[in-house]
Structures are given as C-alpha cells and as structure tokens.
Amino acid sequence: MAEITVTINGRQVSAKEGMTILEAALENGIDIPTLCHHQDLTPLGACRICVVEVEGSRTLVGSCHTPITEGMVIHTHSDKVLATRRMIVELLLASHCGSCFMCDKANICELRKIAADLEVGLPRFQMRKNYYPLEDISPYVVRDLTKCIMCRRCARACSEVAGHNVFAIAYRGFDSKVVVDFDQPIDKEVCRDCGVCISFCPTGALGKPREAKEEKRGKPLIITS
Ligand code: FES
Numbered sequence: 001m002a003e004i005t006v007t008i009n010g011r012q013v014s015a016k017e018g019m020t021i022l023e024a025a026l027e028n029g030i031d032i033p034t035l036c037h038h039q040d041l042t043p044l045g046a047c048r049i050c051v052v053e054v055e056g057s058r059t060l061v062g063s064c065h066t067p068i069t070e071g072m073v074i075h076t077h078s079d080k081v082l083a084t085r086r087m088i089v090e091l092l093l094a095s096h097c098g099s100c101f102m103c104d105k106a107n108i109c110e111l112r113k114i115a116a117d118l119e120v121g122l123p124r125f126q127m128r129k130n131y132y133p134l135e136d137i138s139p140y141v142v143r144d145l146t147k148c149i150m151c152r153r154c155a156r157a158c159s160e161v162a163g164h165n166v167f168a169i170a171y172r173g174f175d176s177k178v179v180v181d182f183d184q185p186i187d188k189e190v191c192r193d194c195g196v197c198i199s200f201c202p203t204g205a206l207g208k209p210r211e212a213k214e215e216k217r218g219k220p221l222i223i224t225s
Pocket residue numbers: 033034035036037044045046047048049050051062063064065
C-alpha cells in the first residue's frame with residue numbers, strides 16, 4: 001500500500017493508504033479514546049467518542065471509520081474535540097444506570113475509564129433512564145441492559161468472531177436496544193458457553209454468572225453447616 005503523508009496535531013507523519021485516522025494516529029503514538037471500536041471488529045461509528053477535527057471538514061468526523069487522505073490536517077485533542085467528547089460521555093452517563101460502585105466491571109469499565117480521563121463527573125442532565133430487569137436465567141451470561149451503551153460490540157463479536165447471530169438491534173430512538181430472539185431473555189437455548197460477547201462488552205451490560213466465577217476461583221457453591 002502506498003505511503004501518504006498527513007499532519008496530526010501539527011506533526012507530519014506518514015501512514016499507509018487505506019488506514020483510518022484512528023489507525024494512523026495509533027501507529028504514531030497518538031491515543032484517541034474509543035468505545036464502540038474494537039480492533040477485531042468491523043468499524044461501526046456508533047458512539048462518536050473518537051471524533052477528531054479535520055481541517056476543511058464542516059463537522060467533526062469519527063476517526064475509527066474515516067480513511068486518511070493525502071495532506072489531511074487532523075487535530076485529535078483540540079478544545080472543540082475535547083468539549084464534544086466530554087458532552088458525549090456526559091450524555092451516556094446521564095442515561096446510564098448509575099450503579100458503578102456495585103458493578104462487576106467497575107474497575108475495567110471502558111466508559112468509566114474514559115469519563116475519568118476526560119474528567120467527567122456527575123452529568124448535568126436529568127435524563128429519562130431505561131430500566132430493564134436483570135436477566136440471569138442463563139448459566140452462561142448475565143445481562144443488564146440498563147448498563148448497555150448501544151455500542152453493538154456484542155452483536156458484532158457474536159457474528160464476526162463467534163460465528164453466531166444471537167443479537168440484533170430492535171425498536172427506535174430512545175427505545176432501541178439489543179435484543180435476542182424477538183426480544184426474549186437470554187437463556188441457555190439461544191446462547192452457549194463461548195463468552196465472546198462478554199469479553200467484548202465495554203461496560204457491565206454483559207457478565208459471567210456469579211456461580212461460574214466462584215467455581216473458577218475454586219470456592220464451593222453451596223456451603224452447608
Ligand atoms: S469509537 Fe469511533 S464512533 Fe465509536
């Protein structure tokens with residue numbers, strides 16, 4: 001692939017034709033936060049956390065799915081970019097369930113890490129939250145849709161990595177959500193023990209059942225006196 005030159009944050013760098021802005025930035029040691037993006041999955045551009053400023057472009061562009069072109073001048077951390085990223089995180093947190101302290105993914109939650117990096121605390125907005133019952137009838141996966149940020153990494157990982165198609169997106173606007181089998185709870189009939197979706201979920205929306213974790217740690221499931 002041909003080498004092309006772009007300018008990122010005032011520095012001229014070379015990258016390969018066909019790369020996205022995100023890939024070119026990462027290759028040159030520039031970190032751009034991402035949520036819906038995962039290197040093993042097809043880019044989707046759902047969350048917009050990765051937006052950057054490209055000179056000559058009317059709007060900010062998603063770096064994870066925008067290819068670089070010769071002579072592009074890109075700003076990954078301008079005031080406008082940072083203000084936009086903070087607003088996106090704030091909006092995500094405003095509709096999030098807000099139980100981070102009790103969440104199994106607390107310290108490895110990607111949303112929480114990005115919020116901390118961008119110094120976003122409690123959101124200013126009072127937003128309607130979607131509350132869904134915790135789904136824990138499957139022996140393989142526990143699902144809490146109140147923590148879902150609609151990044152669709154689970155759906156893409158299930159189809160592209162595991163080769164299944166358990167998940168789909170249904171409904172519209174604020175009501176849209178990741179569904180299984182015409183919006184049924186996940187149970188052992190539809191989802192087997194591959195765990196792929198759990199490992200790709202950036203928040204606590206998908207997790208392993210507690211019993212499975214305890215078993216792995218070698219603790220007894222039933223304690224008799
Ligand atoms: S990481 Fe690029 S749009 Fe989500």
